[in-house]
Amino acid sequence: MDLEAKVVLAHLLKTQHVAALGTMHGSQPEVSMVTYLPATDFSRIYIHISGLARHTKNIQKQPAVGLMISEENNMNKDPQTLARLSMQGEAKLIDPSAPEYAQIKAGYLKKFPDSEVTFGLGDFNLYAIELESARFVAGFGRVFNLTKHGLADAESAHEQNVGRG
């Protein structure tokens, strides 16, 4: 993946707010909308979801999930040219007593101040999606298949690029 694509990928993951979450209901794929926070090294995606929600029940039975984050089409561009990142991974519940819980919650609240309400509800939990692979479409015909190391590499490239100004 070239530097430009790495920077676009990292910018997308850092600046977007919602993802399309793919879960399995039996043998039927279902897609729902979730808010998300990426881990700083792009190794995981955190989501904060209700135990009453259908996607959460799906995850509890089958933790393999897909996740897509796409550029918003504010400019009314040809949709095929929109940047989008599809990721595969496994969702794991983060126990509120785990050492990392407080820091992730703080990051989530910083990004989504309105989520303070749902953090106060007993049925909401944080899940970490441990990323295994991804596919980045930087525009029509510009497709990159990535391992989790490729995602970490995009994060580093973005940091260095932003650092250089």
Place this chain on the structure above:
Amino acid sequence: MDLEAKVVLAHLLKTQHVAALGTMHGSQPEVSMVTYLPATDFSRIYIHISGLARHTKNIQKQPAVGLMISEENNMNKDPQTLARLSMQGEAKLIDPSAPEYAQIKAGYLKKFPDSEVTFGLGDFNLYAIELESARFVAGFGRVFNLTKHGLADAESAHEQNVGRG
């Protein structure tokens, strides 16, 4: 579902351009982005996809799919309040020699003039997703489970409402 929700659902389905498509790769759900055209009675969603694309190969092996269409977050609203429609269905190839093909293609080209290029490529095909059920989230806590008849009903309500307007 109340009239307001029906009208919002129909407006969403008629005005958005892209959907998050959930397919299965083995037992792993994957989410990708597609352009789409709804059938006029909301019984099907048409997509025009490349035989070289991963989601198409997934569909050829396992035609059960999920599809989500969501309101764009142009106003930087609380993402939990965004309207979104998740649908379940089965994807079926539309043979170019089928009687309905020309009309669907014309509708697709009208909505996506840039797709004229891909209609000229040998590896692109139209698929109809026959809808079986849907879930409409009209905003935080406003959730409606729908059968395919519920979708048709939303379409009728929207037509009548626009007609009265």
